[in-house]
Structures are given as C-alpha cells and as structure tokens.
Amino acid sequence: MAVSFNYKWFLAVLFALVIQVLFLRDIAIANVAFCFIYVWFLVKAPMKTNPLLLLLGASAIGWLIDVFYNTHGMHAFACVLVAWLRPVFFRILTPANGYDERSSISLLEMKWLWFFSYLFLMLMSHHLLLFLLEAGDWTLIGYSVLKALASTILGMAVFGMLEFFNRPQ
Amino acid sequence: MIQLFQFLARQKVILLFMLLELVNLWAVFKYNAYQHTLYFNTTNQWAASILATTQEVKTYHQLRIVNETLARENALIRTELLRLKSQQQPASKLPYFVSDAMLNRYQALACRVIDQSTQMSQNYLTIDKGRLDGIQPGMAVISSTGVVGKVMSCTDNLSLVVSVLHTSNSVSAKLKRSGELGYIKWPGYQSEVADLMDVSKYKKVVKGDTVVTSDYNAVFPPNIPIGIVAKVGLEKDDTFHDIKVMLFTQFATLQYVYVIKNRLAGQQAKLEATKPKAE
Numbered sequence A: 001m002a003v004s005f006n007y008k009w010f011l012a013v014l015f016a017l018v019i020q021v022l023f024l025r026d027i028a029i030a031n032v033a034f035c036f037i038y039v040w041f042l043v044k045a046p047m048k049t050n051p052l053l054l055l056l057g058a059s060a061i062g063w064l065i066d067v068f069y070n071t072h073g074m075h076a077f078a079c080v081l082v083a084w085l086r087p088v089f090f091r092i093l094t095p096a097n098g099y100d101e102r103s104s105i106s107l108l109e110m111k112w113l114w115f116f117s118y119l120f121l122m123l124m125s126h127h128l129l130l131f132l133l134e135a136g137d138w139t140l141i142g143y144s145v146l147k148a149l150a151s152t153i154l155g156m157a158v159f160g161m162l163e164f165f166n167r168p169q
Numbered sequence B: 001m002i003q004l005f006q007f008l009a010r011q012k013v014i015l016l017f018m019l020l021e022l023v024n025l026w027a028v029f030k031y032n033a034y035q036h037t038l039y040f041n042t043t044n045q046w047a048a049s050i051l052a053t054t055q056e057v058k059t060y061h062q063l064r065i066v067n068e069t070l071a072r073e074n075a076l077i078r079t080e081l082l083r084l085k086s087q088q089q090p091a092s093k094l095p096y097f098v099s100d101a102m103l104n105r106y107q108a109l110a111c112r113v114i115d116q117s118t119q120m121s122q123n124y125l126t127i128d129k130g131r132l133d134g135i136q137p138g139m140a141v142i143s144s145t146g147v148v149g150k151v152m153s154c155t156d157n158l159s160l161v162v163s164v165l166h167t168s169n170s171v172s173a174k175l176k177r178s179g180e181l182g183y184i185k186w187p188g189y190q191s192e193v194a195d196l197m198d199v200s201k202y203k204k205v206v207k208g209d210t211v212v213t214s215d216y217n218a219v220f221p222p223n224i225p226i227g228i229v230a231k232v233g234l235e236k237d238d239t240f241h242d243i244k245v246m247l248f249t250q251f252a253t254l255q256y257v258y259v260i261k262n263r264l265a266g267q268q269a270k271l272e273a274t275k276p277k278a279e
Helices: A002-022 A037-044 A051-067 A074-092 A112-135 A136-164 B004-012 B012-032 B032-085 B265-273
Strands: B107-115 B122-127 B140-142 B146-155 B161-166 B171-175 B181-184 B194-198 B210-213 B225-234 B241-247 B256-262
Touching: A002 A037, A002 A051, A037 A074, A037 A112, A037 B140, A051 A074, A051 B012, A074 A112, A074 B012, B004 B012, B012 B032, B032 B107, B032 B171, B032 B210, B032 B256, B032 B265, B122 B146, B122 B256, B171 B225
Parallel strands: none
Antiparallel strands: B107 B122, B107 B256, B122 B161, B140 B146, B140 B256, B146 B161, B171 B181, B171 B210, B181 B194, B194 B241, B210 B225, B225 B241
C-alpha cells in the first residue's frame, strides 16, 4: 500500500512540475496573479511525513523550479521556509477534537474552513517571501504584497478545484 | 562530545532548515544578477555610512585641536593686521612715516578661556597662558569679535583678566563714524549691554553707529570693535548723551581670546611717568 502510494505521489509531483515549468511559467493574470501549482507537493504531503525528508524535498524541488525560472535559490528558499512552517500551521489550526491519526489533507476529510485557512497560510507565506525576495526592494513592498495576495487567491481556487478530482475511495 | 551529538540529533530539523535556507539565500545573492548587485550596493552603502559616521565622530573629537590651530593662526593674522593698520598713512599732507618699532609694536597671542563669569557685577576670566608665555598685567585682551578686557595678574602659566563686564573697568572708545571720544563703562547688569559715557549732547549720535577703541587708548590697539549704538537717550539736565552700546563680544560663549602684547608699552609708561605731576 505504502509503495503504490509513493509511486502515485512521485508521478503527481512530477506532473505538477512539468505543468508548472512548461505552461504556468508564462501565465500571469493581470500581471499580478501567478499560479504556482508545484507547491502542491508541500500542501498535500501526508501529515506524518518525516520533517527532514520534507525539508530536503522542498529544497530539491525548489531548486529544480529555480533552474527553469532563472531565479536561483528564491523558490528553494521559500519552499524550505514553508516546509519548516508547516507543523506550526498544523498547530495553529488544530481542530477542537485534535487530528485523526490517519487523516490526510483533503477537502473530503477536513472541514472546508480548516482546509482553506491552511491553504491560505501555506500559499501566502510562500508567495510573500518569494515576491519580496524577487523584488529585493522595500519600495516595491506594496506591489509585492498585492502580487502575493492575488496569487494566493488564485492558488486557493486552483487547489480547491483540484480537490474535486480526489474521489472518495 | 556525546552530549553535543545528542543535541545536534535532537535539533536536526531546525539545523537542516537553517542550513538549507542559508544555502538558498547564498544562491539568491550569488546567481541572480539583480540581487547580486543589490547585495553589493547595499553592503557598500552600509559600509560607506558606517565609515562616514566614524569619520564624523573622529572629526568631532579633533575639533578641539582644530580650534586651537585656528586660534593660533588667527593670532598670527591679527598681528599682521595690526601691523598693516599702523602702516596706513593718516589723512594728512605732512610727510609721515612709521618706524619699524611702531609697525611691529603689537603681537597677538591666542589663549583658551578656562574659567569665566558673566553674571556677577565684577566679572573675570581665567586664561591658560601666563608669565612664561610673555603675558604681563595690563595687556589688552580681545576676542575674534571685539574687546574682552585687560590682564590683571599672572602666574607662571595662567592669567586673570578683568572683563569689560566690570564696573570699574572702563575702555577708552570712539564712535567710528564721527570720531567722537568717550569711554565704555558697564553698569553692572546685562552682559550684552554697556554704556558709552562722556559724549557731549551737542554731538550727533545715530543709532547703529559702530563703537571702536580710541587712538589714545593706553591698553587696546586703536580701532578694535566694541559694539554698536543700540539706544541714544538724553536726560533733561544732563550734559552728555545716554548711550547704550550692544557689545560685539559674546561673553557667555567665549572660548578663545587673543592677548595683545604691546612692545612699546613699557617705554610709553616710563616716558609718561616723567610728566611733571600737578601739585
């Protein structure tokens, strides 16, 4: 069961990366909303994932994206930060009756409020850091925040839609 | 050592996190052209501003030395100025020349004020040069803006100066415009204002006239500025103008003064002592 899951997982991440690099790279809505679908692997990684593995994976995938985006280190930086913040977000969003041991992160198993709060925190921290790092200029902070916010909203819509393809087993 | 490894093992997540972030951050600034220049510009800016601040602090601490140097240089310039002034031909048709001794009679020496008062009715200054520097009682003391006073007594390294702000210290003065003679006397209050006495009420005095030391002054070189006429009054049954003079010298903030040595003072005193005394 674990092996087949990892296999599917690996394919999904690869697919997200390909989509990101080949199609989404050149797409920006109104010049402010960018879609970073590759963050999917961070969002959907099982709750009990080894944090070391997650950090290393985030760094590696971030690097890979950076290579294609010509933004060496920026995506990797943001990804590693988000990977590290993930347990913090889990703690902040702990439901009243705690987490179910087996629960995975999906709209089916979590309340939609929890899911979208979690999405917002993850995407916003990643995008904000990324855009600030990219701008590298405090005078552009307003524009960077706007871009991060727009991209986060777009991201939440996209990830929400992706959840509908997740059929109950 | 084992404890260290245990600590590292316990903190491995945060350590790995920091390591990865450092590597990524390094990559950001190393391989991105914009961030690379940004890094260099920023660091340069910081370095430059730190260096500038350091320089400013250093300059501030050197101000004392700079002031001293400037004061010394001013003393030289003043000596030269007094020499040139005495060289000036008076407005007369008579053939006149100035002897070398007269030309070089004044010499200025810069001194630092180390103690002073302005609030008493008898005010004194203490300066940091004394007999060993060639200062003797009776010498004139001026500042960069005007008269200050007269040396009263000296020790080997210090001197006491009677300020103009002293009720029994008067300075022979004249009005620069009309040449009217009088003397400056301080009434004992208000360190900015003194009285100009002995100017006849039949002479014309205008507010704003400059008051300078007179040519017949035993202490001061001629034409050292004293102040400007601030108020001209006249008491009904008085023979003289009641003139208030705004002093040029800011006594409260005085830091450096110049003692004027008059090389011919001794000769003059000796000579004038031979005057037959009036019975």
